[in-house]
Amino acid sequence: MSSVSVVIPCYKYGHYLADCVSSVLDTNPGLDIRVLIIDDCSPDDSADKARAIAAADSRVEVRVHEQNMRHTRTYNEGLMDWADGDYSVLLSADDMLTPGALTRAVALLDANPNVGFVYGHPVHFQHPGPPPPARTEDRGTTVWPGHWWLERRFREGTGCITSPEVVVRTSLQHKVGGYDLDLPAAGDIEMWMRLAAHADVGYVRADQAFYRLHGDNMSLTDYAGQLNDLYERKAAYEAVLTKCGDLLPNKAELDAMVHRRLARYALRRVVRAYDRGRTATVPMDELLAFAADCWPDYKELPEYRGLKIRRQIGPQAMPYLQPLVLSAVANKGREWLWWQSWKRRGI
Structure with missing residues (x-):
């Protein structure tokens, strides 16, 4: 039975945690799943909500920071220090997986040892409304050569992944290292490309995650933010070339x-x-x-x-x-x- 380590960073998102954890544990049979909720010193009752979930399910652990470590360090704590399953997932507390998302992704990874990570289609929905029905029927999978996929990202100059829909082979995650602390807004783009420099990329043709849109999302809300986004993206691509240049002829x-x-x-x-x-x-x-x-x-x-x-x-x-x-x-x-x-x- 394949194992999956799911890291759920949380900062003031305790009211979303129950639905988030349920989407991980309740709809993916046949997998050995463990969940770590890391509360990053939330000033509300998020830590208490996390502890209550863990008390009701032995598959859930909780860590509570005594001081705010920010999102990137929190990601790395879970993925690099705690995750030890065959595969790992980074899932924000305000997002959810679609039914069977882990089962579908793990099947592709199990069948293709050359694949370093798998993603699918993210369903964006507007808070506070409920998410729309997910298309979870089996419509097949695709495996792309990692360097081919990486070149497409460089050609387009933008990412194609939201984040919660990704499942990574943990051994590869540990090999390439954690998220870059110097890229607080574009670290995810850089991470996917860094992984693709080392391994092939898998795609599940189904809805794999729900991404919640609300006023608290870390997003671009003004023109200065859009300019910063360009600088962050530039730094992310340059970081990939620096770290993985010897792999890219x-x-x-x-x-x-x-x-x-x-x-x-x-x-x-x-x-x-x-x-x-x-x-x-x-x-x-x-x-x-x-x-x-x-x-x-x-x-x-x-x-x-x-x-x-x-x-x-x-x-x-x-x-x-x-x-x-x-x-x-x-x-x-x-x-x-x-x-x-x-x-x-x-x-």
């Missing part, structure tokens, strides 16, 4: 690929600020500086050509004229002709 290609992509993301946010009349609130200069830092030839990118058009039109007129402006990315020549005719009309 195309390291230089990956480096250029992701820096060009991130520069384009920054320029798109500047372009979007013109289109939506938000140039006064979006950190335009900082985004352009980020693009230049990532890709010195950023002015040759298609997004910059679109930005030049918008600068000529101006931030006041652009939101009204935006539906008429063709994308510079796909229609450079047509957009230039439109701009020339627009100037001749004296609008």
Whole structure:
């Protein structure tokens, strides 16, 4: 019987714990599952709620921090110091697994020793409403070569995993190490890529977890946060190349690929600020500086050509004229002709 160690960090999320733990223990038969709840010095009754759950089920343990250690250190405490099952899961106290999620993931991992971690589809739902029905029927699985999957992340410059839907082979987790303390917002992206540098990646074609959307999520809520996200992502990709570069023969290609992509993301946010009349609130200069830092030839990118058009039109007129402006990315020549005719009309 395969064993699974489930780490549940908790900070002021005690009111979600019962549903979270139940989703782990009550719907995954045939597995040896242990749960560790780590309360990170919550100022409310979260620790008491965790202790009550553990008192009712011997498969659940609780640790309570005397001082707040923050989320990354809490993750590493559970995954690196406590988890000893065949497989491990990091599950936030406000999220849940779908019925049978561990059973499906473990079956793939058991059948494919070359696979380092498995994920599936996360179902996002809005708090306080109940989660929607999960699609848990068996629709098959996929195994991708780790380096192929890793290259896709570099090509796209963004992650494709929310987090609670992942099951990791514990021996690999211990081999690659814990979450990077220098990446508080992008440590998960860096972790999945680091794992993929060492092993193949599995995918279960089913809903594997429920991700709760609410005001307390660690998410991007303002434009400064979006700029910080770009810097964190850049640091995450660079960290992977530093830590795993000796495993990646195309390291230089990956480096250029992701820096060009991130520069384009920054320029798109500047372009979007013109289109939506938000140039006064979006950190335009900082985004352009980020693009230049990532890709010195950023002015040759298609997004910059679109930005030049918008600068000529101006931030006041652009939101009204935006539906008429063709994308510079796909229609450079047509957009230039439109701009020339627009100037001749004296609008």
